[in-house]
Amino acid sequence: MIYTWHEKLWQELLARKNSLPHALLLHGQVGTGKRDFAETLARALLCESPGSDGLPCGHCVACAWLAAGSHPDFRILQPDSEAASETIANEVAKDDKEKKQSHLITVAQVRELIESISLSASRGGRRVVLLYPAEAMNVQAANALLKTLEEPPPNCLFLLISHQVQRLLPTVRSRCLKLAMPVPSHQHALEWLAGQGVAEPHICLAQAGYAPLRALALNDSDYREKRLAFLSRLEEAKNADPFAIAEVSEKTELAWVLNWLQTWIYDLVCAQATGKVRYHLDFSAKLMALAENVDVLQLLGFQRDLLGAQRSLHHPLNVRLLLEQLLLSYWQIMNRKQEGARVRE
Secondary structure, eight states: OOGGGGHHHHHHHHGGGGGOOOEEEEOOOOTHHHHHHHHHHHHHHHSSSSSSTTTOOSOOOHHHHHHTTOOEEEEEETTTTOOOOOGTTTSSSSOHHTTOOOOBBBBHHHHHHHHHHOOTTTTTSOOEEETTTTGGGHHHHHHOOOOOOOHHOOEEEEEEEEEEEEEOHHHOOOOOOEEOOOOOOOHHHHHHHHHHTTTTTHHHHHEEEEEOHHHHHHHHHHHHHHHHHHHHHHTTTTTTHHHHHHHHHHHHHHHHHHHHHHHHHHHHHHHHHSSSSOOGGGGHHHHHHHTTTHHHHHHHHHHHHHHHHHHHTTSOHHHHHHHHHHHHHHHHHHHHHHHHHHOOO
């Protein structure tokens, strides 16, 4: 699929379809369609009867193999735990088995890939390799890939997709043509989301950090219901029971809860500093009121605790205990300054 905000870049690449470099590095914000673009490009290059618009026909032998995930000249290299689609990455609950899988692209995977592409193309044409996300390669894996990028096999295109291009080895970046993937304007994104049936596009878009595909994923009814319930408890900073909130939130996807807490704290800091909120527009009035009686330095310290918890997501942990600790810290921060003011009076 080629989204409207990518059409110009699509046409530019099509114009040089037969003279593309051996490696493209597509980088930019998560949730803007980089993987969809790369997969469509791969399918178009492998299609044996592409349309006049350059898109794959969907009917030839190559397209049938691609649809079945069995094309011998198309390889996807990604962590074992990586979700199948960028649009729902970090938004879908993962089962216990997936949580135990690797979140890295390993040197063994890269070596197996290099061995496979050393053979001749099965259809006698181009071969395409997609790496997603490229920054998931550890140092050993990146170094193993580097030699192939320096001396690529003939008629082989590498498509590297990165959300955090600065995390890639400079030597890997230098062997690729870097393409900063376009993002839609705010108004364009709102119109696109409305066209997808999103009832409150401005609220979903803000929550998603203004990434339209992530915003579309957040339109899920179960997600919306749980988010509203959790944030409604957070806004009752004085009367809320942190242990009760932890109990009712324990069965909610932990990644969601941590994201809600992180963006809520960001909005509190932003509200005090600028008089505006970024993420939770539907709680704007309450956030502005809460921000008047809170210590920003304590909020920033709490944000560091949340980042630490975020890094522990893929490790075994006691979710209930973690939530109790975090929510108790939040409650103390939100009430400490008010109590101090009463003492001074």
